[in-house]
Amino acid sequence: MFHATFKSLLPKLAFLLAPALLAQSGPMPPPPLMLFVREEVKPGHGAGHAATESAWTRALVKGKSKDNYLGMSALTGPSEAWFIMGYASYADWESKQNEFDKNEALKAEVDKIALQDGDHLSGTRTMLGALRKDLSYGPPVEIGKMRYMRIRTFRVKQGQGKAFEEGVKMALAGYGKSGYQASFAFYEIAAGTGSPTYLVLRPLKSLGELDGMAAADKAFQEALGEEGQKAMQKVFTDTVNVVENQLFAFSPKLSFPGPGMIASDPGFWTVKPPKGAK
DSSP states (O other): OOOOOOTTTTOBBOOOOOOGHHHHHHHHGOOSSSEEEEEEEEEEEEEHHHHHHHHOOOOOHTTOOOOBBBBEEEEESSSSEEEHHHHHHHHHHHHHHHHHHHHHHHHHHHHHHHHHHHHTTEEEEEEEEEGGGGGGGSSOOGGOOOOOEEEEEEEOOOOOOOHHHHHHHHHHHHHHHTTTOBBBEEEEEEEESSSSEEEEEESSSOOOGGGGGGHHHHHHHHHHHHHHHHHHHHHHHHHEEEEEEEEEEEOGOBBBBHHHHOOOOOHHHOOOOOOOOO
């Protein structure tokens, strides 16, 4: 993992809770800013990549870093690892990067691990997203009890951002009317990729939750009604270039969880260091 710095934007990913909130357990709202780091892992290098990520975590613990993150590995799509970090504001993000820059011992250790990590990667990308509360849905979740993440990426046609958002609001009305049982956070990408781009994050306790999607979607369509379905379909046809769906599994070995997340499920999030590890 390349530590994401404010100055260089070197890639890395973590999740839905700001580091300041990770000291708490229980359901928490998604943060105003989210840093997404996508690492493309070479085929056959999954175990080696996990080992260097674990070394990264041990270095951050030793350096008393407070910049926690959540890592996850792809179950579908390309061979990738994603890491997500939440921040309360741009100033909060900058503050965390300044803390890292001042810790010379930690920087030296991270630089050494980054060289090893790079051997397992074919590419990286960092994206910064701003939470769109008006496009999000459902109650806060206790992310430490979640095990999977579905990420849906919308790449919208130029000049069609506002029209696309109106289509999303039509869908939200249908979700509410049908009693759709889910929570998802909607992020508009501010930097790091072509725009307009939106990422929709839906955490899952179990993949079994997806088994009920057919019935839920039927209720959603009925709530929209025939005319509503036609109107929403037209909006998305007119405004969206590409939609991508990916499933990820949370990985304790790829994560640097805070006390609150660990407290949610110590048996899952606590990783024992390998023998001989410092």
